[in-house]
Amino acid sequence: MEFYQTLCLLVSLSAQALLDLPFTTAQSCHPVQSNALLQFSNSLTVKTDMYPHCDPKTTRWENGQDCCLWDGVACDNVTGNVIGLDLSFSCLQGTLHPDSSLFALRHLQSLNLGANNFLTSPILPELSVFTDLRHLNLTYSNFSGLVPTEISYLSKLVLLDLSQTFNGTSTYAPSGLRIENTDFKVLVQNLTELRVLKLDLVDMSAVSPSSFVNLSSSLTIFSASSCHLQGELPPNIFSLPNLLDLDLQSNDITVSFPKSNWSKSVESLTLSYTNISGKIPDSISELKNLKTLALRSCMLIGSIPSSLVNLTELTRLDLWNNELTGHPPSFVGKLERLIHLDLFYNNFIGVLDFRVFSTLKNLQFLGLTVELNLDSNSTNYIFSELEILELSSCNLIEFPSFLNSSRKLRQLNLSKNKISGRIPRWFWDLAKDTLSILDISSNLIEGDIPQFPWKELAVVDLSDNLFQGPLPTPPLPTFFFSASYNRFSGEIPSSFCKLSSLRLLRLANNNLSGSIPHCLGNLTELSVLDLGANKFEGTLPRSLNNCALLGQLNVSYNKINDTFPKWLLEAEFLSSFDLQFNEFHGQIDPPTDPFLRPSLRSFSIANII
Ligand SMILES: *[C@@H]1O[C@H](CO)[C@@H](O)[C@H](O)[C@H]1NC(C)=O
Ligand SMILES: *[C@@H]1O[C@H](CO)[C@@H](O)[C@H](O)[C@H]1NC(C)=O
Ligand SMILES: *[C@@H]1O[C@H](CO)[C@@H](O)[C@H](O)[C@H]1NC(C)=O
Ligand SMILES: *[C@@H]1O[C@H](CO)[C@@H](O)[C@H](O)[C@H]1NC(C)=O
Ligand SMILES: *[C@@H]1O[C@H](CO)[C@@H](O)[C@H](O)[C@H]1NC(C)=O
């Protein structure tokens, strides 16, 4: 028995040794392929400033060294052939030519040239020499022109990524790459192994979505967002048996959801900014694994089916800006994994008890426009992960005290409610380091605002309330500040002139007085300045001429006593100005000048003496 065991051990050890052999004596790179790689690398320039942190792999390739050890190169352990080349994000710039030595690497199974800059050169038909290619990734690399027919010869392709977005960014011209209808049809029919197909931002305006009926049943990921697709989406796409992730957002397509037979595997469905006809069917609950359902701005009608409660894996439900009616979906409280819930801009009727949200401890985003019943014990709710809260037109009568638990809050929109009284004391301690958007406009909030405690505030909207006292100065990052329609009084503090990011300043309809500070001319980013209906006197500072981007200026209904500011007629970006009901006097010279400026669309100078 012991002998037998020892023998077994010996046998298995030697078998292991045999298996190990290819590792230890792995073939090194063939000189021809090594040269081809070096030549290819030399045909391109390295721009280390192309993207922050791009990695110039090819600069570390050393002539004479085994190329199988080079960064980004993979060889077959047995034959030594170069079978993989991953030069994505390698700071490379240049053009590909038909005689490029790249095409000598005939054994390639995987090629990734993504996130480089190929200077709008075309994707070459020569790619079809890579008959073993399984992965082809040319994402976000500034290729342009027609996707060649020959790409369909690559019948072993499992992954094809020609998308023009990278890490959520899309700097390249969306029309850079284009695909013809016939070529796409053949691609779909010939690439039967395809599991991942990404074509975001490729111009597919010529492609008929009807050809999607022939998409490979192996397909797991298909994305073609913002591709100018037009026409009807064949519903069988929702039945593709292995589909995990479908993203066809931002296309002019009409989508009809199937009444049954949804693919059970789907985890993410993104059809925002398309035209979905009809309602969300009850059968959507067949998508048991669904984590993301994003149907923003899809013209959806009807109510949200209660069967949605069975999608227990859901983390992201985005139904922003549809025409959904019926009772607000109180069952969302049972979708305990929800991180992002956006029901903003819909037409729900009835009152939603806020308590349904108390179970959603992971919420980072909550957006609602529906009458809310927020009981005064709302301190009982804890939303420690909340980053974005939009409760607009919810009939709130006070600041929701649960916010006290939301230390990570970045954006808060409580506009168009009925919040009255002063801002509660605890609110001033909220998310001091993170809050960047504060919109509490169109309420009945009163009192004065001594100082903003939030260092990162970028957008502040206090308009249409009952605030009084001196005008508070927002912090330095602020670029949008509106305090119109309040009762603020006193002068504009000169500290406003230090807000170098300020693009929009609206202070209309208050009791502000004094003269308009000359130093506002220091705000070189300013594009909208609205000081109408206050009690400003003195002159209109000529320094405003320095605000080269000024597009709208309103100082109407004040007491400004000045000659007609001729410089306005020369301001390059000014599209409207309103000076009426002031003490402007003197000639407009020459009076027809405004009509010569194409950018100027409206001006009002009534009541000029
Ligand atoms: C080749 O080697 C790599 C790493 O050395 C290993 O991950 C891979 O499994 C090997 N492939 C084969 C077919 O032995
Ligand atoms: C294509 O390559 C880029 C850059 O490496 C990568 O971010 C992306 O995920 C790849 N595409 C696919 C579908 O794997
Ligand atoms: C793409 O290439 C064109 C042509 O060389 C160049 O003008 C453009 O700046 C490049 N685009 C990007 C985003 O680098
Ligand atoms: C489809 O792929 C095969 C190779 O598998 C190729 O011979 C054929 O030309 C391709 N058809 C088209 C229309 O591209
Ligand atoms: C992609 O974006 C993430 C988060 O925005 C960032 O951390 C990462 O460095 C980016 N990757 C690249 C390659 O730019």
Ligand SMILES: *[C@@H]1O[C@H](CO)[C@@H](O)[C@H](O)[C@H]1NC(C)=O
């Ligand atoms: C789907 O493929 C079949 C052949 O496989 C072809 O006859 C048909 O025209 C294709 N349908 C579309 C809409 O492209």
Ligand SMILES: *[C@@H]1O[C@H](CO)[C@@H](O)[C@H](O)[C@H]1NC(C)=O
């Ligand atoms: C359901 O989808 C599968 C896979 O696409 C298909 O084969 C089947 O015919 C469909 N069944 C019905 C009833 O539509």
Ligand SMILES: *[C@@H]1O[C@H](CO)[C@@H](O)[C@H](O)[C@H]1NC(C)=O
């Ligand atoms: C949306 O689709 C419906 C039904 O096909 C159609 O009547 C409507 O005109 C479409 N709307 C738009 C804006 O395309």
Ligand SMILES: *[C@@H]1O[C@H](CO)[C@@H](O)[C@H](O)[C@H]1NC(C)=O
């Ligand atoms: C949820 O699923 C269960 C079991 O599949 C079913 O009995 C129930 O009716 C579903 N609930 C809704 C609201 O559709």
Ligand SMILES: *[C@@H]1O[C@H](CO)[C@@H](O)[C@H](O)[C@H]1NC(C)=O
């Ligand atoms: C608030 O909750 C406390 C205990 O949690 C309770 O005693 C009190 O009655 C509640 N107040 C209201 C207005 O519901």
Ligand SMILES: *[C@@H]1O[C@H](CO)[C@@H](O)[C@H](O)[C@H]1NC(C)=O
């Ligand atoms: C405006 O800019 C000038 C210099 O351009 C500077 O002297 C002045 O202090 C600035 N005013 C304010 C209030 O920042």
Ligand SMILES: *[C@@H]1O[C@H](CO)[C@@H](O)[C@H](O)[C@H]1NC(C)=O
């Ligand atoms: C406007 O200013 C001029 C000269 O500065 C002065 O003569 C005139 O009285 C002022 N008009 C009003 C209404 O204050």
